[in-house]
Amino acid sequence: MGNVTGFMEYERVEEGYQPVPQRVKNYHEFVIGLREEEAKVQTARCMDCGTPFCNSGCPVNNIIPDFNDLVYRADWARAFAVLDSTNNFPEFTGRICPAPCEAACTLNFNDDPVGIKSIERAIADRAWALHLVGPRPAAKKTGKRVAVIGSGPAGLAAAQQLARVGHDVTVFEKNDAIGGLLRYGIPDFKLEKMHIDRRVEQMKAEGVVFRTGVLVGELEDGVSVTDWSTERISAEQVKAEFDAVLLAGGAERSRDLPVPGRNLAGVHFAMEFLPQQNKINGGGKVDNQIRADGKHVVVIGGGDTGSDCVGTSNRHGAKSVTQFELMPMPPEYENKPLVWPYWPTKLRTSSSHEEGCEREFAIATKEFIGDGPDGKSGRVKALKAVHVEWQGGQMVEVPGTEQVIDADLVLLAMGFVSPIAGVLNAFGVERDARGNARATTDLIGGYATGVDKVFAAGDMRRGQSLVVWAIREGRQAARAVDEYLMGSSKLPR
Structure with missing residues (x-):
């Protein structure tokens, strides 16, 4: 490494935020990325450490020590090449990934971990600024046609990998714009959509065809689309026109809360x-946009969507704004040795x-x-809640806390x-017990x-998960599809 004693000499450097009064006035990103010198220190x-647990902690197995060393040496081009070799969209993950790699960092055992996520974002943003990111169309076409259903991170990663080995790839998206939950789920203040748009342009130059406003199959009750100028295409038509089909939609059925008053106006799914x-x-x-202006808002659910x-x-x-979480408050600090x-x-x-x-x-x-007048009709004005505790694996109400x-x-x-x-x-x-598409991740025959x-x-196979897991599954599924079509594949798994 560039500085073998750096972990003893430097403290973790956090990315900065714009002040709250400033950032809540708009929907723009407000994280202030690392300056070059800050990235070098980080x-x-x-x-x-010899055994880089960060690599295995990262679902796409980013080669983290290598790009750290290259950033330290200010070799941003090679740092991006290393990062790009494992992650199609580091500008996405550098913004919205919860960074399991940092939890696995060896330094995290008894100190603050290396700020890997902030370094990843710095590499990706600098690569775009230096025009290091460009289309890589295949030198030779295979003549095989692949349909990718869904344009979230799994579908986009798979489509890009398949196009780069010469397949003719068409991505079908039921909404009016590409990106899945990246586009119509994650707020702009966490991920501005220009990051998606420029990747779409890159992929178009690589030969990927995007068809928006196209619903393949039937829409399930309770699942919304943002633009209903939607064309319908049957599964039979897709299978007839393409040599392979990859289902890469999301896990879009929201968990409901069937309590009295659920049907009152003003009670909505987050999505x-x-x-x-x-x-x-x-x-x-x-x-009739759902608005929170001047309202008492209660968000039920303590995760990222909440x-x-x-x-x-x-x-x-x-x-x-009040946020409810069913589980007890977790400890402020984890037991790291455990x-x-x-x-x-x-x-x-x-x-x-x-x-x-x-x-x-x-x-x-x-x-x-x-x-x-009966409290059971009209618009929601209040909710009745009670604190709970867990006894013998069962959730019970705490008396007197209603x-x-x-x-x-x-x-x-x-x-x-x-x-x-x-x-x-x-x-x-066929679906598994949780309603997901049944397919394994086996080395041979995986994702089929x-x-x-x-x-x-992606989420259609594994259930609700992280963007970085979706990218991993898209890349691995692309290899499986390529092997199916060509008998072997040079794509990384």
Whole structure:
């Protein structure tokens, strides 16, 4: 490494944030990336530890010590080449990945980990600024046609890999723009959509064809699309026109909360609320947008989607924002000797929480109360909740903790349970016990469903997961498809 004692000499350098009063007035990214000298100091902390657990902690197996060393030496071109060899979209993961690599960092055992995520973002952003990112079209075409259903990170990664080895790839997206949940789920203040747009242009130059507003199969009840100028194509037509099909849609069925008052106006899934604001930010129009202006907002669900609802509600100008989490509050600091190098359970406070949010843990919602005369009709005005605790593996209410909380807008952000069954049913794909497409990740025959020439990857196969896992699955599925079409593959797995 460039500085073998750097981990003893330097402290972790955090990326900066714009002040809260400034950033909540718009939907732009507000993270201030590392300057070149800060990145050099951060990479100097990498220990050259011999067994880099960060590599295995990263789902795409980024070669982290190597690009750290290259950044330390200010060799940004080679640093990007190393990063690009394992990750198609480091500008995405450098912004929205929770960084399991940092949890696995050897230095994290008894100190603050190397800021790997911030370094990854610095490399990606500098690569674009230095025009190091460009199309890499295949030198020779194979004559094989591949359909990719879904344009989230799994579909995009697979499509890019397949196009680069010469296949004619068409990506089908049911919404009006490419990106899946990157486009219509993750708020712009975490990931501005120009990052997606320039990757789409790169992939077009590599030969990928994008068809938006096209629904393959049938739409399942309870799953929204952002633009209903949608063309329908049957699964039979796709299978007839293409030599292979990769199902790479998301796990889009939201987990519901079937308590009294669920059907009151003003109770919405997070994925009704978030896509609308993203669409407006992109210049689109939404009739009767769900707004949080001047309202008491309650977000039910303590994960990233709930945090995104908090940040968006604050930008709308909510009167108050409260976030519920069913599980007890985790410890502020993990027991590192017990959990390292695995992803720890600990209290995580997001930038959205810091913008203004009351957080309640170990609390369950019992009922939504309407403003109608019977409290069971009209718009939601409050909810009844109670604190809970776990006894013998069972959740029980804590006596005397029942309370009524003002709630003019309730956002359900409790995760996603399965992909769109209509797509899987249309292709005749068998599902596992959780409703996901049944396909293994075996070295031979991996990602293949039980239907001839139909493959599945990403959240549609593994269930709700991280963007970085979607990229990994897209890359691996691309290799599996290439092997199926050509008998062998030079694509990395």
